[in-house]
Amino acid sequence: DTAxxxxxxxxxxxxxxxxxxxCEQNLGHDxxxxxxxxxxxxxxxxxxxxxxxxxxxxxxxxxFSPKSPDKxxxxxxxxxxxxxxxxxxxxxxSQDRANTIYxxxxxxxxxx
Amino acid sequence: DAxxxxxxSMDCAEGRAANLPCNHSTISGNEYVYWYRQIHSQGPQYIxxxxxxxxxxxxxxxIITEDRKSSTLILPHxxxxxxxxxxxxxxxxxxNKLIFGTGTLLAxxx
Numbered sequence: 313d314t315a316x317x318x319x320x321x322x323x324x325x326x327x328x329x330x331x332x333x334x335c336e337q338n339l340g341h342d343x344x345x346x347x348x349x350x351x352x353x354x355x356x357x358x359x360x361x362x363x364x365x366x367x368x369x370x371x372x373x374x375x376f377s378p379k380s381p382d383k384x385x386x387x388x389x390x391x392x393x394x395x396x397x398x399x400x401x402x403x404x405x406s407q408d409r410a411n412t413i414y415x416x417x418x419x420x421x422x423x424x
Numbered sequence: 425d426a427x428x429x430x431x432x433s434m435d436c437a438e439g440r441a442a443n444l445p446c447n448h449s450t451i452s453g454n455e456y457v458y459w460y461r462q463i464h465s466q467g468p469q470y471i472x473x474x475x476x477x478x479x480x481x482x483x484x485x486x487i488i489t490e491d492r493k494s495s496t497l498i499l500p501h502x503x504x505x506x507x508x509x510x511x512x513x514x515x516x517x518x519x520n521k522l523i524f525g526t527g528t529l530l531a532x533x534x
Contacts, residue, residue, distance in 0.1 A: 316467075353509075355468065355524035368519060402467050409520045412458075415467035 315339050316416035318403050324422045325393060332389045333419045335403030343367075344386035345404040345413065346378060355402070361386055362409055393423045427451065427514045433529040436506075442499040444528050446512030449493040455516030457488060459497045461508040462527070468511070471497065502532045 316337045325331050337344060345368075346358040360368035364380045375391045386405075390397060403416040429447040436442040448457060458473040472479055472486045474495070479486045485498040499506055509527040 413522050417467045
């Protein structure tokens with residue numbers, strides 16, 4: 313009954329590959345997010361969707377493409393993976409843009 | 425772009441209260457103070473938030489100064505499981521972004 317769940321939890325892949333991380337929330341929230349935490353532990357917002365509409369798009373390479381098939385899901389697709397993409401990616405959700413944000417447990421991506 | 429200043433690290437004895445300070449001198453009238461923590465290898469966990477009044481929940485208390493330029497998160501009886509990085513975040517404005525700074529590493533000692 314995890315509120316915000318991400319799959320896979322761990323992913324090791326080679327440079328140049330394309331991979332996806334899936335996120336689902338069962339909280340009935342309207343807004344979902346992707347955050348990235350790099351090796352220096354800085355947590356940075358990447359994207360935010362509200363009712364399936366993109367509302368925040370930070371300076372992220374266009375190799376990263378979020379997709380929201382419905383309000384409960386926000387998947388992150390990454391093309392042509394690079395070594396620098398190695399990080400922990402956190403999905404999160406909130407009732408709306410102004411309410412408390414709840415995070416998933418993270419997906420550890422390692423590009424070799 | 426973090427609008428808060430926190431000590432890099434703090435220690436606290438198990439069973440004692442942990443008081444984590446945060447400065448947010450440029451906070452605007454409609455911005456909230458949020459606290460999250462991140463235990464090693466886990467996702468950020470929401471603790472508490474407030475606008476100008478002090479707040480308390482089952483996890484912690486939040487004391488905000490009258491001028492709102494600083495606040496203190498209080499864990500009344502720290503346990504070893506409270507060892508984590510604690511983030512104080514000012515949130516509001518048009519986008520309501522949650523922007524994390526470097527936080528305070530709280531080490532609870534036995």
